[in-house]
Amino acid sequence: MSIKHYLQFNDLSTEEINYVFERTAWIKAQFKGYKKYWPLEDRTLVMIFEKASTRTRLSFEAGMHQLGGAAIYLNTRDSQLGRGEPVEDAAQVISRMSDVVMIRTFEQSLIERFAANSRVPVINGLTNQYHPCQILADIFTYIEQRGSIAGKTVAWIGDANNMSYTWLQAAELLGFHVNISTPPGYPLDPELADLDNNKAFTVFEDPMEAAKGADLVTTDVWTSMGFEAENEVRLKDFSDWCVDEEIMTVANKDALFMHCLPAHRGEEVTTGVIDGEQSVVWDEAENRLHVQKALMEYLVLGKI
Numbered sequence: 001m002s003i004k005h006y007l008q009f010n011d012l013s014t015e016e017i018n019y020v021f022e023r024t025a026w027i028k029a030q031f032k033g034y035k036k037y038w039p040l041e042d043r044t045l046v047m048i049f050e051k052a053s054t055r056t057r058l059s060f061e062a063g064m065h066q067l068g069g070a071a072i073y074l075n076t077r078d079s080q081l082g083r084g085e086p087v088e089d090a091a092q093v094i095s096r097m098s099d100v101v102m103i104r105t106f107e108q109s110l111i112e113r114f115a116a117n118s119r120v121p122v123i124n125g126l127t128n129q130y131h132p133c134q135i136l137a138d139i140f141t142y143i144e145q146r147g148s149i150a151g152k153t154v155a156w157i158g159d160a161n162n163m164s165y166t167w168l169q170a171a172e173l174l175g176f177h178v179n180i181s182t183p184p185g186y187p188l189d190p191e192l193a194d195l196d197n198n199k200a201f202t203v204f205e206d207p208m209e210a211a212k213g214a215d216l217v218t219t220d221v222w223t224s225m226g227f228e229a230e231n232e233v234r235l236k237d238f239s240d241w242c243v244d245e246e247i248m249t250v251a252n253k254d255a256l257f258m259h260c261l262p263a264h265r266g267e268e269v270t271t272g273v274i275d276g277e278q279s280v281v282w283d284e285a286e287n288r289l290h291v292q293k294a295l296m297e298y299l300v301l302g303k304i
């Protein structure tokens with residue numbers, strides 16, 4: 001059987017994503033009903049972190065435990081991974097002792113090299129280029145709250161980063177549109193999104209224009225992990241790209257607000273918006289757990 005990896009959002013087809021969402025709803029219902037569901041009993045997840053994390057580590061580790069398996073945490077500070085062992089060698093060894101691997105790192109090419117040498121599925125837990133597990137959770141959250149996302153408009157206000165590029169892939173696969181506005185000097189590079197064409201998004205200079213009529217307004221930190229040296233200058237350059245109450249008034253009346261978290265209130269979003277009635281950030285964070293359980297079930301066992 002060929003191994004299926006999840007290195008970017010479009011590694012799964014539209015049909016597979018919809019299947020994962022169906023399984024997510026079912027798995028979430030078992031969890032909420034305190035029902036034991038152990039399809040991955042005796043299976044092991046290895047999690048490799050080269051960057052910090054709260055949600056990703058917790059949701060993968062708790063998720064694997066809840067599916068009956070075990071999770072092992074490795075980081076580059078206290079394993080051989082940080083001491084120059086070739087990633088190809090690490091992949092050979094780690095994948096002989098585990099059933100699924102999740103990696104959070106800098107370069108997308110690193111997880112691609114790992115996956116090319118892995119005997120088991122590899123999941124992207126965030127790279128500089130993509131954050132596919134987060135967008136799965138975001139779209140599942142949208143569907144829970146509002147129904148199908150097909151034909152809807154998502155406004156992305158802020159940095160052209162891993163989250164935004166993953167939104168573009170999702171829009172192409174699931175048939176919705178992204179209005180994107182980034183500050184001068186931080187342009188979107190559509191090449192990085194690895195799209196079939198550029199029909200699924202529109203670029204706006206003015207964030208207010210991008211938010212007009214949107215069904216979902218979303219943003220992220222102005223300075224992603226790995227870009228900390230640019231923080232001071234970004235604080236100035238992004239100051240007009242804050243999702244505030246005024247931006248939310250031009251979106252659809254029933255528009256949702258999402259943020260992958262961690263958030264900086266007063267920078268990319270105001271307290272009033274993130275803690276306001278349109279915000280679904282806590283459901284969004286919780287759904288990381290449920291979608292990743294469905295994803296691991298699918299990658300390890302296939303359709304059941």
Ligand code: CP
Pocket residue numbers: 052053054055056057126134260261262
């Ligand atoms: N949203 C997200 O991936 O959070 P962590 O960085 O805490 O994992």
Ligand code: NVA
Pocket residue numbers: 126161162163220221223224225260261262
């Ligand atoms: N864009 C952010 C997401 C954090 C979950 C980062 O890469 O730091």
